[in-house]
Amino acid sequence: MVLMSRERESSELHEKLTQELRRGALVLAALSQLKEPKYGYALINSLAERGLEIEQGTLYPLLRRLESRGLLQSEWNVDGSHPRRYYVISPAGLRLLESLTAEWRRLTTVMDVLLEGTSGGG
Amino acid sequence: MSLIDRYVHEVGRYLPRKNRTDIQAELRSSLIDALQDRVGREPIEADVVELLKEFGPPKAVAASYYPEGQYLIGPALYPLFRLVAGIALTAVLGAQLLALGIAHFIAQEPIASLEALGSLMNSIPSALGMVVIVFAILQWFEVRPESEGEAWDPTGLPEIDQAESVKKGERVFAIAMGIVILVVLVFFPEIIGFVSGPGGQFVSNPVITRYIGWISLSLLAGIGLDIWLLWRGRWETKIRIGKIASNLLGIAVLFLLIEGHNAWLAEHGGSGFLDAVSRLPENIANGWQVLGMEAFRLGLGVALIVMLIETLVMIFRLVRVNLRGGFSPERLPPSQV
Known part of the structure; x- marks a missing residue:
């Protein structure tokens, strides 16, 4: 029982x-893909095609927060099948x-150096 | 009404008022995009259900639109906090006004406006402060009022029926008044009564004092159900059945009270309110008491009629809603999804 509880705690911590x-990275990822106008679902697809899965429930509030910070x-576009x-x-x-x-880029370089060899147990 | 409409409507109930319509429009648009993209044919009910499950329970979706950061009271608890704070403030205000009324009309004290204002300035922040402290503790321990999680079922989303939505102000007022009356009944039953004539002494109502337990039980049931109703935000069948049962209890209690008044008045020569008024000059000795009890009986009679009508309306709506039937996914044609 104690072991299962610790495993669960560890899994929750990992999550x-x-x-x-991911939180900070998602801001950067979203900004990087919006040099051209995109609607939310197209942005999700664009990120997924490049290997970054993001839930809709995460992206839409994030877009609003970024917009509120300028x-x-x-803008709404009503040309398609729906607005x-x-x-x-x-x-x-x-x-x-x-x-x-x-x-x-600076951070990932530093982290690469710091993490070098840790996955091999050295 | 399509399942997507019902979902968007439900999310909107928990969204901040500012930008609510805009967020709902975008949510609808993104749901349609996702559906069109993944299905590639006319969507069926199961497609929508699967999609909505992925989006998550309406409360969780709405909570994600609140600003991030450290909270004294976070988005998950905020709707409940707002509800409880509203009830607490209305109850405090009601109690203050009642106390003022009692002091003025019964104890015949002059109304001191500045003193009353000062008292309000003290009691409102302290009531609000208590609610904030309780919710801050709940937030600290990360208590969540309701966790639907994976068990959430989109097909259980309520219909968008304005007639079934709850008038919040009306309910908050009813709860606050119920609390005030309950407090008076339990702690100060002696102040429920009448003055025995001009300049006479105050007399408690003997019948009401006898049935305090039953009246309190009926009030508690009503308050509890009203809080539940406010929290759910709409009339659901189980709440309506509960309210009908609570009203039936209330009707029974009112019958008891009226019977008690009938017996008291028969014993003291009462024969109707207007008769008591007309006989007042010739029977000053106990005329005012009889008149007071007649007034109570009249008030109780009016309350009984109002409650009977309210109960009949609720029974009618219960039958109507259930005859019309709840949501059945099979009945929705694909085009409506």
């Missing part, structure tokens, strides 16, 4: 930390994307 790791702009809200990166978002990208 929580994975979410935290990093995205949006869709299109998002595109704003000038402020573009500047942030550039600085975040530089930070991401």
Whole structure:
């Protein structure tokens, strides 16, 4: 019983930390794909095609938060089969994307060095 | 009404008022996109159910639209907090006004407006503060009011029926008044009564004092069901059955009270409210008491009629809703999905 409880705790912790790791990356990922206007579902597909799965319930609130901070702009388009809200990166978002990208590259380089050999148990 | 409409409507109930319509429109649009993309044919009910399960329970979806960060009271608890805070504030306000009324009309004290305002300024923040503290503790221990999780079933989404939605203000008022009356009944039963004539002493109503237990039980049942109703936000069959049962108890209690008044009035020569008024000058000694009890009986009679009508309306709606039938996925043609 104790063992099962610890396994569950460990699994919950893993899930929580994975979410935290992904949270910042998702902002960067979304901004990077919105240089051209896209609606939410198209963005989900675009990210999935490149290997990043994101739940709809996560993406839409994220897009709204980015828009409320002035990093995205949006407008409704009624040309298709049904109305869709299109998002595109704003000038402020573009500047942030550039600085975040530089930070991401620096971080991944450092992390690669730090994690080197850890998967092999050395 | 399609399942998607019902889902979007249900999510909207828990969304922040600001941007609610816009978020609902986008949610609908994204659901249609996802459905068109994955099905590639005319969608059937099962496709929508599967999609909605992936999106998650309406409360969880709505909670994700609240800002992120550290919360004293988080999005999951906030709707319940708002409800409880509303009830607490209305009850405090009602109790203060009642106390003011009693002091003025019974104890014949002059109304001190500034004092009353000062008292309100004290009691409202302290009531609100208590509610905030309780909810902050719940938040600290990460208590969630309701966890539907994987067991959530989209086919159980309620129909969008405005007639079945709850008028919140009306319910909050009913709960607050119920609490105030209950507090008075339990803690200050002696103040329910009448003044025995101009300048006379205050007399408690002997019949009401005798049935305090039953009245309190009936009030408690009504308050509990009203809180449940407010929380659910719509009339569901089980709530309506509960309310009908609680009303029947209330009717029985009112009958008891009226019978008690009848017996008291028969003993003291009462023969109707208007008769008591007309006989007042010739029978000053106990005329005011008889008049007071007649007034109570009249009030109880009116309450009984109102409750009977309300109960009949609820029974009629219960029958109507159940004859019309609940949601059946098989009955929905694909085009409606």
